[in-house]
Amino acid sequence: MLARLPGVWRGGELEHAVHATVPTGHAALDRELPGGGWPLGTLSEVLHDGVGIGEVGFLSGALARASGDDRLVAWINAPHVPYAPALDQAGVPLDRCVVIRPQSSEEALWAAEQALKSGACGAALLWLSNVKNQYAWLRRLQMAAEAGRAMAIFFRSTADEALSTPAHLRVVVSRENGELKVRIPKRRGPPLSSFVGLHDLRGYRPLQVGAVPRILTVVH
Amino acid sequence: MLWVALELPALPLQIAERAGASADAWVISEGTAQRPTVACANEAARRAGIREGQAVAAAKALAGELKVLERDPAAEVAALERLAAWAGQFTPMVNVEAQGIVLEVESTMRLFKGHAQLTAEILKGVRELGFRATLGVAPTPLAARLMARAEARGLQVRSCLDPRDLRTRLADLPLFLFDWPAETLARLTDLGVLRVKDILELPYDGLSRRFGQSVVLSLERLLGNVADPRRPYVPPPSFRSRIELPAEAEGVEALLFPLRRLLVEFEGCARGRGAGVQQLALVLEHGRKTRTRVALEFASPERESDFILAIAREKLGRLQLAAATIALSLRAEALIPCVPRNAAWLPGAQERAIERDRLIERLAARLGRDRVFGIALANDHRPEKGWKPGSDPRRLNRGLTPRRPVWLLQRPQRLITDDGHPSMQGMLEFVAGPERIEAGWWDGEEVSRDYYVASNPLGETYWVYREHRDPAAWYLHGVFS
Numbered sequence: 001m002l003a004r005l006p007g008v009w010r011g012g013e014l015e016h017a018v019h020a021t022v023p024t025g026h027a028a029l030d031r032e033l034p035g036g037g038w039p040l041g042t043l044s045e046v047l048h049d050g051v052g053i054g055e056v057g058f059l060s061g062a063l064a065r066a067s068g069d070d071r072l073v074a075w076i077n078a079p080h081v082p083y084a085p086a087l088d089q090a091g092v093p094l095d096r097c098v099v100i101r102p103q104s105s106e107e108a109l110w111a112a113e114q115a116l117k118s119g120a121c122g123a124a125l126l127w128l129s130n131v132k133n134q135y136a137w138l139r140r141l142q143m144a145a146e147a148g149r150a151m152a153i154f155f156r157s158t159a160d161e162a163l164s165t166p167a168h169l170r171v172v173v174s175r176e177n178g179e180l181k182v183r184i185p186k187r188r189g190p191p192l193s194s195f196v197g198l199h200d201l202r203g204y205r206p207l208q209v210g211a212v213p214r215i216l217t218v219v220h
Numbered sequence: 221m222l223w224v225a226l227e228l229p230a231l232p233l234q235i236a237e238r239a240g241a242s243a244d245a246w247v248i249s250e251g252t253a254q255r256p257t258v259a260c261a262n263e264a265a266r267r268a269g270i271r272e273g274q275a276v277a278a279a280k281a282l283a284g285e286l287k288v289l290e291r292d293p294a295a296e297v298a299a300l301e302r303l304a305a306w307a308g309q310f311t312p313m314v315n316v317e318a319q320g321i322v323l324e325v326e327s328t329m330r331l332f333k334g335h336a337q338l339t340a341e342i343l344k345g346v347r348e349l350g351f352r353a354t355l356g357v358a359p360t361p362l363a364a365r366l367m368a369r370a371e372a373r374g375l376q377v378r379s380c381l382d383p384r385d386l387r388t389r390l391a392d393l394p395l396f397l398f399d400w401p402a403e404t405l406a407r408l409t410d411l412g413v414l415r416v417k418d419i420l421e422l423p424y425d426g427l428s429r430r431f432g433q434s435v436v437l438s439l440e441r442l443l444g445n446v447a448d449p450r451r452p453y454v455p456p457p458s459f460r461s462r463i464e465l466p467a468e469a470e471g472v473e474a475l476l477f478p479l480r481r482l483l484v485e486f487e488g489c490a491r492g493r494g495a496g497v498q499q500l501a502l503v504l505e506h507g508r509k510t511r512t513r514v515a516l517e518f519a520s521p522e523r524e525s526d527f528i529l530a531i532a533r534e535k536l537g538r539l540q541l542a543a544a545t546i547a548l549s550l551r552a553e554a555l556i557p558c559v560p561r562n563a564a565w566l567p568g569a570q571e572r573a574i575e576r577d578r579l580i581e582r583l584a585a586r587l588g589r590d591r592v593f594g595i596a597l598a599n600d601h602r603p604e605k606g607w608k609p610g611s612d613p614r615r616l617n618r619g620l621t622p623r624r625p626v627w628l629l630q631r632p633q634r635l636i637t638d639d640g641h642p643s644m645q646g647m648l649e650f651v652a653g654p655e656r657i658e659a660g661w662w663d664g665e666e667v668s669r670d671y672y673v674a675s676n677p678l679g680e681t682y683w684v685y686r687e688h689r690d691p692a693a694w695y696l697h698g699v700f701s
Binding site for chain 2: 050055057070072080082083084085088090094098111115118119120121174176
């Protein structure tokens with residue numbers, strides 16, 4: 001009886017269609033995300049250790065879609081300048097990308113808030129560590145993301161997993177045996193205890209036979 | 221025709237208090253240098269018992285410390301002219317008069333959804349400029365002016381829209397509201413002719429013989445029987461306005477309120493001309509001829525005061541002011557035609573583009589122009605020259621290039637090698653490669669490298685290379701994030 005009533009949410013279900021979402025391009029991941037994709041209009045967190053495990057790359061599908069409708073993708077305080085040819089390959093329109101290099105964490109947070117609430121950004125990506133009043137700031141970003149209906153992604157260390165967050169989505173990414181493992185400790189709905197494995201390294205040209213570099217020989 | 225008259229009572233006082241009222245008592249003096257009298261007194265001075273028309277010497281006796289400013293008729297005219305320029309957004313026909321302006325609104329009333337909406341809009345705007353005004357609405361400019369003056373003196377007058385009602389609406393207004401010579405008014409009072417209805421009962425030929433043709437002419441103009449041609453005020457091609465602060469302002473926050481007044485004035489003026497600016501010069505005056513100039517620049521013509529204020533706030537926030545500010549001035553030299561934007565139900569590409577420009581301006585105003593930039597592909601095979609800052613919607617057809625890393629290091633980093641094998645937090649294992657890149661021999665920055673994709677035991681994937689001429693040296697160039 002209760003199960004048939006519309007509008008009654010049961011604990012085991014994922015919440016649907018509360019926020020607009022965009023598909024990430026990884027079907028296995030989309031299945032586990034409420035609404036079937038990466039959420040727009042809300043703050044989400046990507047926790048990772050080190051750089052270079054593909055923590056940005058797995059979002060490229062979502063970024064490409066978020067930049068539709070002429071909206072910007074803001075790269076705020078990224079560890080390096082995003083490399084144009086790589087974004088172009090990933091399908092992120094370059095003329096929608098804006099790189100913002102603030103000089104302090106206050107400036108970075110301010111820029112992120114402005115970008116999100118302006119409505120001009122489809123996505124804002126923020127890298128920042130060691131912020132004072134972090135929870136309060138993230139709350140502000142969450143509200144700014146709602147106001148601008150933008151995708152807000154905050155990249156932080158896995159060491160922060162114990163800290164509470166106002167973000168509606170938190171994913172932890174790691175790489176094992178060439179596969180990107182995604183864990184979802186927080187989402188609208190029950191947390192995902194298992195991993196989603198993504199084969200995101202397609203597109204590498206396989207190593208040519210005999211091309212394994214022999215050290216100290218000049219390869220011509 | 222329908223006219224709206226704005227009357228600014230105690231204009232010298234209003235100009236001086238525009239940026240905020242002062243707690244000290246002060247008056248504005250006029251008349252001869254030998255015996256100056258009080259033209260206007262501020263709130264504090266009035267509380268001390270000082271009234272208009274008193275000798276300044278008498279006023280000084282009433283208040284302990286009294287500041288006396290001399291009346292500046294040129295500043296009053298300038299203030300009214302800027303008000304007229306601002307009012308140009310409501311109608312092209314604005315006329316400057318003593319103590320106020322008149323606007324012809326019949327032709328534009330429909331645009332503002334009726335006269336009630338329009339007058340409410342005008343009064344709200346005048347308040348935002350920092351002025352107090354009373355308002356009269358009537359079919360002739362003189363009648364509108366009389367009504368505005370009556371209201372300034374606390375008399376209730378209803379707006380008159382129909383010329384047939386004009387006589388009855390004006391009937392009870394006192395004659396001293398006219399700009400007639402004091403002598404004429406005194407003689408009329410002696411005759412017991414005090415109100416408009418009294419004088420309208422008198423025969424015109426008698427009036428004309430006793431008081432001159434001008435009195436009859438003004439009555440005829442009042443009722444609309446004789447044309448009252450007005451020349452519209454033509455604002456100068458550039459905009460400049462200045463505001464003095466009531467007290468020295470130390471910080472930047474205190475400047476925002478008076479700055480807003482200047483920007484509202486600018487917006488009205490620009491709107492009246494269908495124009496915007498790409499450059500605005502804001503000058504903070506510190507006294508002793510020191511000043512700070514702040515240039516506000518926009519990608520597309522702008523005039524909205526709220527937006528410009530937000531930009532100015534960020535710019536000012538970055539300033540280290542050497543001294544307190546005593547006055548602000550705003551200057552716009554080149555007013556550029558600016559197409560008004562239609563409010564759209566669904567925001568289209570044009571609105572998006574404007575939102576984007578505005579966000580980038582706002583960010584650049586605070587962070588600096590070099591810290592907010594776009595990225596584009598550059599047509600060069602050398603990885604470090606494969607991109608450039610800036611925006612370029614063209615796509616370069618590169619064919620099938622192997623995958624590129626999201627982060628490219630600004631300078632390649634030499635890797636530690638272990639028995640000739642590169643390592644980066646653990647031994648690197650090659651995943652893909654080699655990709656040979658040989659380019660740049662033509663401009664002296666030659667590269668000839670073999671690139672590999674390699675990952676370490678932590679799962680981090682890097683883009684590494686070695687040079688042909690020194691194959692033992694490995695470099696890290698990119699990170700596959």
